Amino acid sequence: MELAYIPSPSRGVLYLGPIPLRGYAFCIIIGVFIAVWLGNRRWVARGGQSGTVADIAVWAVPFGLVGGRLYHVITDYELYFSPGRDWVDAFKVWQGGLGIWGAIALGALGAWIGARRRGIPMPAYADAVAPGIALAQAMGRWGNWFNQELYGRETHLPWALHITSSEGGRVPGYYHPTFLYESLWCIGVAFLVMWADRRFKLGHGRAFALYVAAYCVGRGWIEYMRVDDAHHILGLRLNDWTALIVFLLAVTYMIVSSRLRPGREEIVEPLAADGPVASGGSAEGAVASGGSAEGAETDTGAGKPAASEPKAEPADEPKPKAPAEEPESATKKS
Numbered sequence: 001m002e003l004a005y006i007p008s009p010s011r012g013v014l015y016l017g018p019i020p021l022r023g024y025a026f027c028i029i030i031g032v033f034i035a036v037w038l039g040n041r042r043w044v045a046r047g048g049q050s051g052t053v054a055d056i057a058v059w060a061v062p063f064g065l066v067g068g069r070l071y072h073v074i075t076d077y078e079l080y081f082s083p084g085r086d087w088v089d090a091f092k093v094w095q096g097g098l099g100i101w102g103a104i105a106l107g108a109l110g111a112w113i114g115a116r117r118r119g120i121p122m123p124a125y126a127d128a129v130a131p132g133i134a135l136a137q138a139m140g141r142w143g144n145w146f147n148q149e150l151y152g153r154e155t156h157l158p159w160a161l162h163i164t165s166s167e168g169g170r171v172p173g174y175y176h177p178t179f180l181y182e183s184l185w186c187i188g189v190a191f192l193v194m195w196a197d198r199r200f201k202l203g204h205g206r207a208f209a210l211y212v213a214a215y216c217v218g219r220g221w222i223e224y225m226r227v228d229d230a231h232h233i234l235g236l237r238l239n240d241w242t243a244l245i246v247f248l249l250a251v252t253y254m255i256v257s258s259r260l261r262p263g264r265e266e267i268v269e270p271l272a273a274d275g276p277v278a279s280g281g282s283a284e285g286a287v288a289s290g291g292s293a294e295g296a297e298t299d300t301g302a303g304k305p306a307a308s309e310p311k312a313e314p315a316d317e318p319k320p321k322a323p324a325e326e327p328e329s330a331t332k333k334s
Contacts, residue, residue, distance in 0.1 A: 004158040006177050008165070012146035022094045023146030031136030032061055039129035046128060048120075048269040056114035056125060060107045067106020071099030075231065075238055096147045100137065100219075101242050104212075123205030124268040127197070130211040131190040137215075138186035144179040152176025152225035178222050185218035203264030204257050209250045216247035 014021045039053040073080060073090045076097070080090040089095070108126070115122045144150045148165045152175055161177035163170055192214055197207045220243045224236075231238045 005160045005162045005174055006180070007162050008148045009146055010164075012148070020094075024096055024143035025094055027140050027143035027146070028098075031139035032057070034139060035129060035132035035136040038132035038135065042131070043125070043128040043268070046124065046265075046268045047272055048128070049272045052118065052120065052269060053125075053129060055118070056111050056120070059114035060111035063110025064103040064107025065093070065098070067109075068098035068100065068103030069093055070106070071102025072097040074102075075099065076229075096144065096149050098140075101239075101246070104133075118269075119271075120269055121265060123208070124203070124265045126205050126208035127202060128268075130208040131193045131197075134186045134190035134193065134211055134215065138183040138190070141179045141183040141186070145177075150179055150226060150228060152178040152181075152222075153227055175227070176225055178226050181225075182218065182222050185222065186215065189214045189218070201264045204261045206254050206257055209254045209257070213247050213250040213254070216243040216250065219243045220247075 009023065012023045036054050036057050039057075040050060043053050044050050069090075079085060079097075080087050108122075111125060111129075112122050115125050145161075148163055148170065151161050151163060154173055155176050156174060157176075159177060159180070160174035161180070162174055164172050166172055189211055193207055193211045196202060196210055202210065220240055223239045223243065226237070233241055
């Protein structure tokens with residue numbers, strides 16, 4: 001008799017009339033909201049405008065979903081295109097199957113398109129949203145819990161995951177909850193990036209690279225524990241090789257970027273930096289922001305003095321000196 005374990009939900013979908021409410025989809029949606037909310041706060045703190053992160057996310061999220069699904073279908077093609085399988089299932093995203101590698105790669109392409117349309121440097125945007133993406137992954141992993149998928153080897157630890165479904169070749173039993181391990185790891189990655197960003201003033205994409213490198217370290221050992229079918233290369237699962245290669249690329253980028261472009265971007269959004277002059281500003285403030293003194297005077301009455309200002313009195317003119325009196329001896333001549 002097991003004293004403690006993590007129970008699996010009896011089902012991963014509820015029906016509101018004819019409308020299915022799937023736990024996997026809810027986890028993805030909540031994760032997106034978390035990423036946009038935190039990314040917006042960090043973006044504004046860097047000097048950007050509120051709402052910019054959400055505008056660019058309109059491009060990044062759809063691209064990311066397509067990229068994640070493509071990576072999964074390509075690397076696990078036998079689930080959809082082998083004999084006896086229905087290729088239409090490749091489009092059923094709600095059944096699970098999003099590869100984070102493809103989601104980040106194609107999501108970055110969508111974010112680049114959105115950032116380019118607004119004239120925003122992509123590395124600065126990536127730094128702002130990096131911790132939020134990690135938290136979104138942490139939330140999204142609970143979708144695997146709803147689907148009873150992506151668990152590890154069998155175990156009898158108190159926090160073992162109890163799998164009850166026998167669909168898709170599952171064997172009911174108690175297994176390592178790798179979904180939980182990765183969720184907790186992603187939360188740790190998010191806090192690591194936020195701490196390092198405050199401590200070292202990371203810029204030019206280095207905060208995002210730190211997130212990628214730290215995630216790959218955790219994904220490596222968690223992936224090694226999983227028992228679901230996967231392609232192997234030289235004894236390692238494909239995702240382990242992907243994590244290793246991406247980790248090396250991320251670390252290389254951090255080193256090269258810190259040497260070529262040290263420090264952090266001073267301006268992350270030109271529109272936010274070039275704001276309008278305040279209505280009570282002086283002529284000097286107008287000149288400093290690109291205006292002129294004449295323009296400032298025109299706004300206050302065509303250069304005329306204000307009514308409250310007293311009219312300057314003319315300076316007193318010096319009075320002529322009186323001629324000196326001549327002595328009588330000089331005036332009375334014979």
